[in-house]
Amino acid sequence: MASQSPMEDTMRSKIAAALQPTHLEIYNDSHLHAHHKPMENSTSHETHFRVVVTAEAFRSKSQPARHKMVYALLKEEMAREGGIHALQLKTKTPEEEEALIRKEKEEKGTQVPGASVGAA
Amino acid sequence: MSTLIEIKSEDDWSNHTSAIPPTALQIISFHAPWAAPCAQMRTVLETLASSYPITEPLSTSWVSMNAEELMDISDNFDVTAVPYLVLTRNNEILETVSGSDATKVREAIEKYAKASAGIPNGNRSSAAATTGGNVATNSSTNTPAVADPATAPQHSTGDVKEDKEELHKRLTTLVKAAPVMLFMKGTPSAPQCGFSKQLVALLRENSVKYGFFNILADDDVRQGLKEFSDWPTFPQLYVDGELVGGLDIVKEELSNEPDFLKAYSVSKSTAV
Numbered sequence: 203m204a205s206q207s208p209m210e211d212t213m214r215s216k217i218a219a220a221l222q223p224t225h226l227e228i229y230n231d232s233h234l235h236a237h238h239k240p241m242e243n244s245t246s247h248e249t250h251f252r253v254v255v256t257a258e259a260f261r262s263k264s265q266p267a268r269h270k271m272v273y274a275l276l277k278e279e280m281a282r283e284g285g286i287h288a289l290q291l292k293t294k295t296p297e298e299e300e301a302l303i304r305k306e307k308e309e310k311g312t313q314v315p316g317a318s319v320g321a322a
Numbered sequence: 323m324s325t326l327i328e329i330k331s332e333d334d335w336s337n338h339t340s341a342i343p344p345t346a347l348q349i350i351s352f353h354a355p356w357a358a359p360c361a362q363m364r365t366v367l368e369t370l371a372s373s374y375p376i377t378e379p380l381s382t383s384w385v386s387m388n389a390e391e392l393m394d395i396s397d398n399f400d401v402t403a404v405p406y407l408v409l410t411r412n413n414e415i416l417e418t419v420s421g422s423d424a425t426k427v428r429e430a431i432e433k434y435a436k437a438s439a440g441i442p443n444g445n446r447s448s449a450a451a452t453t454g455g456n457v458a459t460n461s462s463t464n465t466p467a468v469a470d471p472a473t474a475p476q477h478s479t480g481d482v483k484e485d486k487e488e489l490h491k492r493l494t495t496l497v498k499a500a501p502v503m504l505f506m507k508g509t510p511s512a513p514q515c516g517f518s519k520q521l522v523a524l525l526r527e528n529s530v531k532y533g534f535f536n537i538l539a540d541d542d543v544r545q546g547l548k549e550f551s552d553w554p555t556f557p558q559l560y561v562d563g564e565l566v567g568g569l570d571i572v573k574e575e576l577s578n579e580p581d582f583l584k585a586y587s588v589s590k591s592t593a594v
Contacts, residue, residue, distance in 0.1 A: 235516075238516075239514075240515075265567055265571045265574060265575070266553075266565060266566065266567045266571060269553075269567060269568075269571065270552060270553070273552075273553070273554050277554070280554045280555075281554070288517070288555065289554075289555065290570055291570055292570065
């Protein structure tokens with residue numbers, strides 16, 4: 203049976219293979235944007251994603267550099283007509299993720315900073 | 323080259339109008355300092371003006387005024403929104419352009435300017451090359467660079483390779499057009515994308531002074547910039563000509579380091 207989320211599957215497998223993340227979450231936010239004008243001719247349900255990745259591979263790389271790593275993996279999918287239109291990224295190293303969890307525990311009730319990225 | 327003069331008072335205005343010949347095309351821009359698109363429009367006009375030589379008798383006159391401060395004058399011209407452009411000759415209104423569509427503004431001016439006194443040095447390239455928005459910058463010395471006359475006067479793709487180089491050159495200049503440059507979808511007053519909107523809000527909250535460019539109005543820049551910076555999405559924020567990233571990165575930087583953009587903030591909320 204064909205997968206309901208081919209794009210997400212592709213993303214997951216590519217990111218996993220290339221970055222060996224210790225933590226990987228992919229959220230499909232497409233439904234939040236489905237009514238937006240740029241989306242009016244879209245037939246895909248997989249246009250807007252939010253990805254949280256924790257990987258050693260990001261160590262000593264700046265945020266833009268980390269995001270570029272992910273973009274590079276999904277280059278084709280993002281360039282494709284009807285492919286990924288927007289991608290939000292949160293890229294951390296295991297230590298950073300640790301620090302963030304600790305910080306959040308301290309400031310109980312603080313919202314996890316929602317990642318926001320632009321749309322292609 | 324002509325310059326955009328700021329009219330500060332009613333007297334200023336009457337002095338000015340009585341001094342120009344009836345054949346001259348009057349280009350009158352109404353603005354409000356708190357409206358970001360006005361700053362952008364100012365830059366567009368300054369750039370355009372610089373490509374029109376000062377002639378004798380005067381063929382084009384370029385003025386700008388604060389619509390709120392000079393309310394009688396703006397009322398006279400029925401200005402209800404800014405930026406607003408009025409073109410007159412011999413005290414007759416030829417055309418008006420409301421809003422920040424740089425192409426429309428340029429085309430209207432060119433249309434009537436041609437009738438005035440010959441064709442200006444055919445610089446469709448200046449604003450044409452950067453349609454859809456120029457930058458709000460406080461140093462107008464930057465503007466001529468942004469409006470660098472391209473070797474290809476038309477917006478066409480005659481020689482693809484040349485265009486690419488030209489585009490690259492233009493982008494290099496564009497990202498440095500202001501210390502903080504935002505390439506977004508839409509404009510700060512009318513963002514066309516939730517992410518662009520959020521980034522604008524973030525910059526505003528931090529009182530950052532920035533220039534912006536509406537990539538929806540210029541597909542060359544939209545596609546070119548993606549290649550140029552190896553970054554597939556918008557909005558894109560550049561600081562001192564270097565890509566910082568999109569919304570999430572800027573958000574992250576600011577939460578880690580609240581003084582991240584401190585150096586570029588303003589105390590007042592004026593855009594220019």
